[in-house]
Amino acid sequence: MIILGIETSCDETAAALVRDDRVILADVVLSQLDEHRPYGGVVPEIAARAHLDHIDRLVAEAFRRAGLELQAVDAVAATCGPGLIGGVIVGAMTGKAIAAVTGKPFIAVNHLEGHALTARLTHGLEFPYLLLLVSGGHCQLLEVRGVGDYARLGSTIDDAAGEAFDKVAKMLGLGYPGGPAVQKAAERGDAARFSLPRPLKGKPGCDFSFSGLKNAVRLLIQEQENLSAQDRCDVAAAFQLAVADSIAGRSAKALRAFAARHGGARSLVVAGGVAANSLLRQRLGRLAAEEGFTLVAPPLALCTDNAAMIAWAGLERFRLGQSDGLDFAPRPRWPLDPAAPRLPGAGVKA
Amino acid sequence: MGMAESKTTYCVALADEAATARLAARLAPLARPGDVIALEGDLGTGKTSFARAFVRALTHAAEEVPSPTFTLAQLYECDTGTIWHFDLYRLEKPDDALELGIEEAFADGISLIEWPERLGPWLPRQRLALRLSATADGGRRAELAAVGQQWRQRLKESFGE
Numbered sequence: 001m002i003i004l005g006i007e008t009s010c011d012e013t014a015a016a017l018v019r020d021d022r023v024i025l026a027d028v029v030l031s032q033l034d035e036h037r038p039y040g041g042v043v044p045e046i047a048a049r050a051h052l053d054h055i056d057r058l059v060a061e062a063f064r065r066a067g068l069e070l071q072a073v074d075a076v077a078a079t080c081g082p083g084l085i086g087g088v089i090v091g092a093m094t095g096k097a098i099a100a101v102t103g104k105p106f107i108a109v110n111h112l113e114g115h116a117l118t119a120r121l122t123h124g125l126e127f128p129y130l131l132l133l134v135s136g137g138h139c140q141l142l143e144v145r146g147v148g149d150y151a152r153l154g155s156t157i158d159d160a161a162g163e164a165f166d167k168v169a170k171m172l173g174l175g176y177p178g179g180p181a182v183q184k185a186a187e188r189g190d191a192a193r194f195s196l197p198r199p200l201k202g203k204p205g206c207d208f209s210f211s212g213l214k215n216a217v218r219l220l221i222q223e224q225e226n227l228s229a230q231d232r233c234d235v236a237a238a239f240q241l242a243v244a245d246s247i248a249g250r251s252a253k254a255l256r257a258f259a260a261r262h263g264g265a266r267s268l269v270v271a272g273g274v275a276a277n278s279l280l281r282q283r284l285g286r287l288a289a290e291e292g293f294t295l296v297a298p299p300l301a302l303c304t305d306n307a308a309m310i311a312w313a314g315l316e317r318f319r320l321g322q323s324d325g326l327d328f329a330p331r332p333r334w335p336l337d338p339a340a341p342r343l344p345g346a347g348v349k350a
Numbered sequence: 351m352g353m354a355e356s357k358t359t360y361c362v363a364l365a366d367e368a369a370t371a372r373l374a375a376r377l378a379p380l381a382r383p384g385d386v387i388a389l390e391g392d393l394g395t396g397k398t399s400f401a402r403a404f405v406r407a408l409t410h411a412a413e414e415v416p417s418p419t420f421t422l423a424q425l426y427e428c429d430t431g432t433i434w435h436f437d438l439y440r441l442e443k444p445d446d447a448l449e450l451g452i453e454e455a456f457a458d459g460i461s462l463i464e465w466p467e468r469l470g471p472w473l474p475r476q477r478l479a480l481r482l483s484a485t486a487d488g489g490r491r492a493e494l495a496a497v498g499q500q501w502r503q504r505l506k507e508s509f510g511e
Binding site: 159166214 | 399417419421423425484488
């Protein structure tokens with residue numbers, strides 16, 4: 001079984017072909033951060049028009065790399081939400097058009113479900129497992145029980161973790177993207193010199209918050225007169241430590257809640273661009289070991305936005321006999337766990 | 351101020367985030383379709399907190415209002431129409447905003463715009479400019495300015511003596 005996957009829900013335009021024996025036949029991503037991008041020209045910083053400019057070529061390139069004809073696919077999967085609606089429409093319409101032309105079924109994939117099921121593509125992981133998704137747009141803990149069966153244990157009540165990294169990097173004048181820039185500066189910094197808050201520490205539940213931490217960094221920078229290069233590194237180190245501590249602290253609660261519900265082998269999967277942060281990885285590795293979990297980290301290229309995960313999520317649903325009509329309407333907001341409680345005082349993401 | 355722009359400014363001291371939310375709840379019922387509220391201010395001065403409280407005042411108290419930095423725009427339905435919450439922090443060129451549907455938003459939506467200066471020439475002439483800044487005591491200060499006629503009377507009725 002071979003599935004075509006299409007992803008256009010944010011900055012990345014991507015197409016991939018994935019087979020049911022967990023082989024990625026082709027995986028093409030056009031990223032604005034890719035210095036070696038094969039196509040040049042406009043990159044999709046703002047979705048719709050730029051996605052439209054590239055998606056046909058990317059799909060064709062995926063088939064070329066896999067050495068396959070359009071008719072070789074069993075179904076077509078495209079991200080249909082959540083995300084920036086203009087971009088999502090481009091990918092969804094492309095997918096529907098290919099499905100219509102080839103006469104193959106269409107599968108509308110939730111972008112978050114792509115992230116949630118990636119560990120099954122990369123590691124063949126069995127259900128259930130715990131997923132920590134930390135990226136520029138998301139920060140959430142999900143219990144992954146089965147295809148289409150998710151329980152959100154916690155989510156950010158304000159900013160996503162990657163967003164906090166980007167904004168702190170900006171305040172420190174460290175450049176973009178913020179994650180690698182902060183990590184690099186932090187390596188030369190003394191995390192103990194400044195003390196920053198650990199958001200929501202001691203509070204019940206598994207939600208995250210980074211807005212207050214961002215503000216604390218702002219105030220800290222303001223207090224310093226003439227921020228030296230060393231000051232910047234020290235602030236970066238203190239911030240990175242606070243984020244890692246905070247994520248690990250909130251995750252610990254989720255691990256315990258998960259362990260109380262499920263016996264047997266237990267895995268913590270980390271996904272999203274922020275999972276590339278080595279201090280965070282180290283913290284989560286230690287936490288997982290302490291709590292009797294195995295830490296599973298798919299390769300970064302499959303942790304950030306990509307189409308292989310969309311093809312795989314489509315494949316998982318197609319195997320269960322699921323597909324969608326060509327009239328499926330893209331959804332700007334599409335929670336994986338619609339039953340998740342809304343928390344007063346929280347602006348929970350996705 | 352440019353000669354063509356007429357401005358009236360009111361200042362409000364905001365002791366904490368709850369005070370920012372109260373200001374948003376006070377302004378929200380004044381909003382009409384086609385309104386633009388430009389939320390100015392540095393990182394961490396409470397623009398998103400203001401927008402969250404504004405959206406909740408017009409929808410319901412537990413509405414999930416995430417920071418739109420990543421998605422650039424989030425839409426909410428309310429009795430007055432559609433609320434468009436924009437965060438243009440990542441916008442590189444003013445023209446890119448056209449991709450986000452600003453023309454539709456400005457026509458009959460209620461637009462809350464973080465980092466409005468990124469709109470350049472696309473920033474509507476008629477707007478409520480709300481500038482948030484941090485004060486030395488850890489609080490915030492809000493400066494409300496009616497840019498153009500549309501907000502002037504409304505501000506005068508609600509904030510004038």
